[in-house]
Amino acid sequence: MRHVLAAEQFSRADLLQIMDQAAEMEKIIAAGGSRMAAGKLLATFFYEPSTRTRLSFETAMQRLGGSVISTSNATFSSVTKGETVEDTVRILAGYADVIAMRSKEKGYAARGAKVSSVPILNAGDGPGEHPTQSLLDLYTIKKEFGLERPLRVVFVGDLKYGRTVHSLSQILRNFSNVSIDWVGPAELAIQPEYTAEGDRFFTELTDEVLESVDVLYDTRVQEERFADHDEYLRLRDVYIIDPEKVSKMKPDAIIMHPLPRVNEITASVDALPQARYFQQAINGVPVRMALIARALELI
Numbered sequence: 101m102r103h104v105l106a107a108e109q110f111s112r113a114d115l116l117q118i119m120d121q122a123a124e125m126e127k128i129i130a131a132g133g134s135r136m137a138a139g140k141l142l143a144t145f146f147y148e149p150s151t152r153t154r155l156s157f158e159t160a161m162q163r164l165g166g167s168v169i170s171t172s173n174a175t176f177s178s179v180t181k182g183e184t185v186e187d188t189v190r191i192l193a194g195y196a197d198v199i200a201m202r203s204k205e206k207g208y209a210a211r212g213a214k215v216s217s218v219p220i221l222n223a224g225d226g227p228g229e230h231p232t233q234s235l236l237d238l239y240t241i242k243k244e245f246g247l248e249r250p251l252r253v254v255f256v257g258d259l260k261y262g263r264t265v266h267s268l269s270q271i272l273r274n275f276s277n278v279s280i281d282w283v284g285p286a287e288l289a290i291q292p293e294y295t296a297e298g299d300r301f302f303t304e305l306t307d308e309v310l311e312s313v314d315v316l317y318d319t320r321v322q323e324e325r326f327a328d329h330d331e332y333l334r335l336r337d338v339y340i341i342d343p344e345k346v347s348k349m350k351p352d353a354i355i356m357h358p359l360p361r362v363n364e365i366t367a368s369v370d371a372l373p374q375a376r377y378f379q380q381a382i383n384g385v386p387v388r389m390a391l392i393a394r395a396l397e398l399i
């Protein structure tokens with residue numbers, strides 16, 4: 101079954117195929133949509149808040165001609181009565197043809213997949229992974245630079261809890277032309293399993309890093325993952341990307357961010373040519389169209 105659970109499941113060939121399929125989906129959007137998934141139902145079940153992921157999944161299914169059932173807030177679901185993820189997924193799999201799910205806990209999508217009779221799309225599992233986000237991130241990078249030329253990608257911010265960082269870094273290991281730098285405070289350092297020989301590690305966002313980066317991938321410090329709120333307050337504003345920092349970047353470098361942002365990129369950066377985070381979010385629709393169509397074995 102075509103579950104999407106973790107970045108490591110994708111080979112380079114898979115990734116290139118998904119990029120091509122997403123490009124085809126962009127053409128379908130431009131042409132007014134498709135009836136490819138007519139009669140099919142997507143369930144979006146989110147135990148944790150979301151704007152982009154849930155709504156882009158739902159947009160994607162509707163652009164494919166399918167329909168959506170949704171629980172956007174687990175407070176309104178039987179999870180609050182103590183229902184397990186396994187029981188919830190068994191029931192949803194009886195209603196829908198594919199399920200996109202987000203959880204506060206790592207590993208819930210994989211647990212759901214073990215009992216599901218329909219494909220599960222991991223829409224973010226706590227501090228674990230966010231593989232569909234990393235595919236739209238790769239699509240954004242591909243549209244900007246292609247996937248052949250040497251690229252320096254710098255991950256900045258909450259490397260410990262940032263699930264998009266965990267997934268995208270693994271995806272990028274399929275491309276030997278990409279080198280990775282990590283910029284984060286020691287308390288939010290990247291876990292060793294996501295690092296590789298040749299990576300560079302910084303606790304400061306230095307001029308040298310800014311001058312050499314092609315893709316600056318910034319992240320929000322994940323307030324909801326901290327047990328100690330004072331520690332969150334101490335760490336949240338360590339790196340603020342502002343026009344002065346951006347002025348040190350190459351003119352053709354880009355700034356990505358999975359969003360939502362809080363303080364880590366000032367609004368004054370939004371109009372600068374390097375800002376790419378809003379387009380990045382929009383790229384979620386064709387990529388998720390491709391993922392739904394693959395899950396339903398329509399392509």
Ligand code: CP
Pocket residue numbers: 149150151152153154224230233358359360
């Ligand atoms: N990038 C992302 O996961 O955003 P949402 O939390 O709004 O879905």
